[in-house]
Amino acid sequence: MTEELNKKLWDEYFYENTEILINNFDCKDFKKLKKLETTISFEKLIDLQDIDYTDKFDKNYLKNIHKYLFEDIYPFAGEYRKVNMMKKRGNFLMMRDINDIDIYLDELFVRTNNELSNCNSVFQFCEVLSKIYTSPSSKTLKILL
Secondary structure, three states: HHHHHHHHHHHHOOOOOOOOOOOOOOOOOHHHHHHHHHHHHHHHHHHHOOOOOOOOOOHHHHHHHHHHHHHHHOOOOOOOOOOOOOOEEEEEOOOOOOOHHHHHHHHHHHHHHHHHHHOOOOHHHHHHHHHHOHHHHHHOOOOOO
């Protein structure tokens, strides 16, 4: 990818000459945006407790959850990013090409669904997902969509 194209792709996510993500509030203050994101996404995360987890756990499911959690904040919620990003807590899924994301997630969800089908309790369910999320070798679900 050329440096010019890479800069153009990055610019799609940030207000000009800032490191502030473009957001639905047009908020250009980092601390205020962080507070908005934390408050809104936490409230929506609490609502997810009522979701029926018998649905197929796949990349569309993941994208829908991401969209639900962040659609009030960011216009790109529920979509794959076109550039690799990271926050202080670590890298998200690093890919050379956006098509790699689908390949990786397809493989990950086949493994995950196989393990989840053997779960007999909420504890086992959480254990499977936490292992996937925290495993450094699998790159995990740290994909920011």
